[in-house]
Amino acid sequence: MTGRFELDRRLPDGYFTDALHTDVLKGLTGRPKSLPPKWFYDARGSELFEEITRLPEYYPTRAEHSILGERCDEIASATGARTLVELGSGSSRKTRLLLDALLRHGTLEAYAALDVSADALREAGGRLRPEYPELKITGCVTDLESDLGLPSDAPGPRLVAFLGGTLGNLDGDARPAFYAALRSELRPGDALLLGADLVKDPAVLVPAYDDAQGVTAEFDKNVLRVLNRELGAGFDPDAFEHVAVWNADEERIEMRLRSLRRQAVEVPALELTAEFEAGEEILTEIAVKFRRAPLTAELARGGFGLRHWWTDEEERFALLLAEPVPGR
Numbered sequence: 219m220t221g222r223f224e225l226d227r228r229l230p231d232g233y234f235t236d237a238l239h240t241d242v243l244k245g246l247t248g249r250p251k252s253l254p255p256k257w258f259y260d261a262r263g264s265e266l267f268e269e270i271t272r273l274p275e276y277y278p279t280r281a282e283h284s285i286l287g288e289r290c291d292e293i294a295s296a297t298g299a300r301t302l303v304e305l306g307s308g309s310s311r312k313t314r315l316l317l318d319a320l321l322r323h324g325t326l327e328a329y330a331a332l333d334v335s336a337d338a339l340r341e342a343g344g345r346l347r348p349e350y351p352e353l354k355i356t357g358c359v360t361d362l363e364s365d366l367g368l369p370s371d372a373p374g375p376r377l378v379a380f381l382g383g384t385l386g387n388l389d390g391d392a393r394p395a396f397y398a399a400l401r402s403e404l405r406p407g408d409a410l411l412l413g414a415d416l417v418k419d420p421a422v423l424v425p426a427y428d429d430a431q432g433v434t435a436e437f438d439k440n441v442l443r444v445l446n447r448e449l450g451a452g453f454d455p456d457a458f459e460h461v462a463v464w465n466a467d468e469e470r471i472e473m474r475l476r477s478l479r480r481q482a483v484e485v486p487a488l489e490l491t492a493e494f495e496a497g498e499e500i501l502t503e504i505a506v507k508f509r510r511a512p513l514t515a516e517l518a519r520g521g522f523g524l525r526h527w528w529t530d531e532e533e534r535f536a537l538l539l540a541e542p543v544p545g546r
């Protein structure tokens with residue numbers, strides 16, 4: 219071992235407290251009510267997401283893993299990356315395929331994992347550190363909606379991976395802002411590896427977000443537990459049911475928590491009483507599904523040229539390799 223896994227925090231002290239207060243106040247007083255998905259991921263939420271990735275209904279992880287398994291050597295030789303940066307890295311489980319390929323290729327020196335969840339970063343870093351003693355492994359707690367936190371001093375070329383279909387948690391307004399922020403931090407020679415879930419039959423999509431064992435329901439309700447702990451809120455998770463809906467117009471899954479009765483929930487840290495009608499919903503996550511032409515076009519508008527588009531055999535999921543277009 220070459221030392222401890224280092225966890226860096228780039229955001230100012232109090233950032234997450236302020237962001238949670240702002241998000242929850244806005245989300246619970248808005249119409250319809252909503253909460254951003256980043257608040258799912260405390261230690262328990264990150265564990266539940268890992269459980270979701272192993273569910274029979276949740277095909278995206280297996281599909282993306284199979285593409286990575288097939289293409290990782292091609293990705294390594296196309297990018298020659300000396301640093302792998304991963305946004306929303308979570309457990310970094312699939313990342314091992316990329317780390318191994320880039321090490322076989324002989325270029326990789328560093329892996330920087332970036333996530334909103336300090337718990338997920340600590341857990342993943344603790345496991346990776348002894349497995350990859352030759353690599354400089356760092357973790358950074360970031361909010362990719364505010365500051366991507368790409369390590370600017372890391373050796374280039376850098377390959378930035380954004381896997382798991384997390385791009386789909388951003389709506390049509392947030393994605394261009396994300397591409398612009400990323401594009402502004404990339405240099406010639408850097409590359410983007412993007413995992414995108416594809417439009418398919420709702421009979422496959424909906425169960426992936428509403429599994430028979432109820433793990434996704436627990437994950438969804440975890441945000442209420444986070445609000446209870448962090449804001450002293452009085453949510454009874456059993457007074458809400460998890461629903462997953464295919465929004466055909468927007469081509470996205472929407473996860474919602476539906477109030478089972480009329481109720482008022484106190485949120486003392488915000489001096490707020492959130493009133494719910496029976497059946498009223500909180501939108502807790504969107505998962506946009508993509509098609510090749512529009513996604514390629516929005517990447518081009520964001521300053522990225524598509525180099526490769528790979529899918530799994532059943533064409534459920536796509537992995538894209540793109541590069542920043544010079545002069546943008």
Ligand SMILES: C[S@@+](CC[C@H](N)C(=O)[O-])C[C@H]1O[C@@H](n2cnc3c(N)ncnc32)[C@H](O)[C@@H]1O
Pocket residue numbers: 255256259267271279305306307308309310312332333334335338360361362363381382383384
């Ligand atoms: C759908 S999971 C994907 C995890 C992993 N990349 C995978 O493919 O299995 C989303 C990940 O992004 C992280 N995340 C969510 N919102 C974020 C934000 N605003 N900034 C940084 N990370 C975020 C979560 O903590 C979680 O690890």
